[in-house]
Amino acid sequence: MNNHDPQMRPVIRQLDEAAANRIAAGEVVERPASAVKELVENALDAGAARVDIAIAKGGKALIRVSDDGCGMAAQDLPLALARHATSKIDGSDLLDIRSFGFRGEALPSLGAVGRLSITSRAAGHDGAQIAVAGGRIGPVKPAAGNRGTMVELRDLFFATPARLKFLRSDRAETQAVAEAVRRLAMAEPYVAFTLTDEDEGRVLFRADAEQGELFGALQTRLARVMGRDFIDNALPIDATRDGITLTGFAALPTYSRGAAVAQHLYVNGRPVRDKLLTGALRAGYMDVLASGRHPAAVLFLTCDPHQVDVNVHPAKAEVRFREPGIARGLVVSALRHALAGAGHRASTTVAAAALGAARPETAPPRPYQAGHAAVRSSAPAIAASLAFQAPGFAEAPAARVEPAPQDDGATDAPLGAARAQLHQNWIVAQTADGIVIVDQHAAHERLVYERLKAQRDANGIATQALLIPEIVELSEADAHRILAIADELAALGLVIEPFGGGAVAVREVPALLQRLNAAALIRDILDDLADQGASDRLRARVDAVLSSMACHGSIRSGRRMTADEMNALLREMERVPKSGQCNHGRPTWIELKLADIERLFGR
Numbered sequence: 001m002n003n004h005d006p007q008m009r010p011v012i013r014q015l016d017e018a019a020a021n022r023i024a025a026g027e028v029v030e031r032p033a034s035a036v037k038e039l040v041e042n043a044l045d046a047g048a049a050r051v052d053i054a055i056a057k058g059g060k061a062l063i064r065v066s067d068d069g070c071g072m073a074a075q076d077l078p079l080a081l082a083r084h085a086t087s088k089i090d091g092s093d094l095l096d097i098r099s100f101g102f103r104g105e106a107l108p109s110l111g112a113v114g115r116l117s118i119t120s121r122a123a124g125h126d127g128a129q130i131a132v133a134g135g136r137i138g139p140v141k142p143a144a145g146n147r148g149t150m151v152e153l154r155d156l157f158f159a160t161p162a163r164l165k166f167l168r169s170d171r172a173e174t175q176a177v178a179e180a181v182r183r184l185a186m187a188e189p190y191v192a193f194t195l196t197d198e199d200e201g202r203v204l205f206r207a208d209a210e211q212g213e214l215f216g217a218l219q220t221r222l223a224r225v226m227g228r229d230f231i232d233n234a235l236p237i238d239a240t241r242d243g244i245t246l247t248g249f250a251a252l253p254t255y256s257r258g259a260a261v262a263q264h265l266y267v268n269g270r271p272v273r274d275k276l277l278t279g280a281l282r283a284g285y286m287d288v289l290a291s292g293r294h295p296a297a298v299l300f301l302t303c304d305p306h307q308v309d310v311n312v313h314p315a316k317a318e319v320r321f322r323e324p325g326i327a328r329g330l331v332v333s334a335l336r337h338a339l340a341g342a343g344h345r346a347s348t349t350v351a352a353a354a355l356g357a358a359r360p361e362t363a364p365p366r367p368y369q370a371g372h373a374a375v376r377s378s379a380p381a382i383a384a385s386l387a388f389q390a391p392g393f394a395e396a397p398a399a400r401v402e403p404a405p406q407d408d409g410a411t412d413a414p415l416g417a418a419r420a421q422l423h424q425n426w427i428v429a430q431t432a433d434g435i436v437i438v439d440q441h442a443a444h445e446r447l448v449y450e451r452l453k454a455q456r457d458a459n460g461i462a463t464q465a466l467l468i469p470e471i472v473e474l475s476e477a478d479a480h481r482i483l484a485i486a487d488e489l490a491a492l493g494l495v496i497e498p499f500g501g502g503a504v505a506v507r508e509v510p511a512l513l514q515r516l517n518a519a520a521l522i523r524d525i526l527d528d529l530a531d532q533g534a535s536d537r538l539r540a541r542v543d544a545v546l547s548s549m550a551c552h553g554s555i556r557s558g559r560r561m562t563a564d565e566m567n568a569l570l571r572e573m574e575r576v577p578k579s580g581q582c583n584h585g586r587p588t589w590i591e592l593k594l595a596d597i598e599r600l601f602g603r
């Protein structure tokens, strides 16, 4: 438009409803999976007990969602297609939202970008049908059908060819649809779901309705959707703080993934991709996972709807907490607590995979209730394991059996009695009903790391004063924000002071972090604060240094150990939380039950 000529005034027009709907559709319906999400959410809001979804060509040619919910009467149908028309809120309190939908936008948006037809019947009414294509609404006609609703969307984006071009292959779109259905199915264990590919006549996903109490139903549903393996390797989470409840399952660190693909977070039943919550999830696993590994978890946050604003994103994928610190703190502490409580338990998949047969029992007996206090009260074991670091280990033969006293009672301990050291790295121990194999280097590294952290927590972090304070120039707002957490940073060894204007002076740094680029660290911490409202970066860096110190300070593979030393290591592992995995998230030990070994031999 030419705006140079002051005589040529641009004209302001009121766009017609069809154009407005197409624009809204741009936000709400990005690809077939988002259309499926909207339609399934409508079915769930209608109280459906079963939802059947069919697609063709990745959803580009056809999406059909049928439900057995409350249905609509003939006179409702034109309203359902009108913009900002909804039965779910009355508009008086946008912070009291208890349904998936509330914007009254999904159906008109879908009708603006595809050929949409709705067939529905409510109890006590005749069935009816309405169709809309490219924004033009047809008449309501009588139709047959059971109670419930069937929505069919054909030729998605035929009216907006530009969007059509951005779609991926049929296979990729099918996968995205399946993922959207799985995410919704995980939170609704009492609803039955099927997803069928009409091109191939194949059922892509099916989950029958679960019965019984919620936690059990949820567990079975998650096993169905995420795989049995996930549940077998997951810790139940159940914690409440200040009116917010967190439930669900978080996998052991040894069950981590290479990408953040197995993380499903829900707020009041709604699947969300929320930076605050994914950041909290990461923080909860901070020192039990190597960077580059991602935890697997399905977590449900439940709170009064007034505590959380869901009206911040057209597709409702993001939410805003009224008190983000509480939500974040709850997730972090619940995960840390559960992981520490898992004691020395490691993933069962390793042994199970080796055996080619899943063992029904997942957790070894846990007589020692592990907690952080245990780290501090394990002084004798620490002394014993420190002895491993003493020089003077003899050159070891390739494999060696240490004759251990046969009746030492230790076989009753969870990790058993050490019987042999093989290939200078594997401790083989006998338990009451099986054998345990320990990776001595990985195990000891973890113990040294936990010990270093305990020392840090007990005595604080040693700091080193800078001869010349480093001045970091920031905006005034940023300087204000970083100075607001100066006490927390000081506790971690980073001492900062205001230096006038937007500048901050760094006076002391953690002695562990020589050659620290304080300016870069402070900017990263500020980014975290902006992103997540909190930062674990400094702690993570200190922990990373402790972790590599532990790696260098621990017994290497190739060291010969006496039976007493091996047993002391096993006992300390039982006492120390998180000893089930090394600092990089690998298991430190596995157990083979006698029954499994017998099965291997076909007995």
Ligand SMILES: Nc1ncnc2c1ncn2[C@@H]1O[C@H](COP(=O)(O)OP(=O)(O)OP(=O)(O)O)[C@@H](O)[C@H]1O
Binding pocket: 038, 042, 043, 046, 067, 069, 070, 071, 072, 079, 080, 081, 085, 086, 087, 088, 100, 101, 102, 103, 104, 105, 106, 107, 108, 148, 149
């Ligand atoms: N499967 C269904 N069963 C019964 N009623 C439905 C169904 N789908 C839609 N409706 C009715 O049509 C209305 C409009 O649906 P639409 O999805 O456009 O808006 P919404 O769900 O209210 O809000 P949002 O745009 O946030 O999804 C709903 O409020 C509901 O009353």
Ligand SMILES: [Mg+2]
Binding pocket: 038, 041, 042, 100, 101, 102, 106, 107
């Ligand atoms: Mg809706």
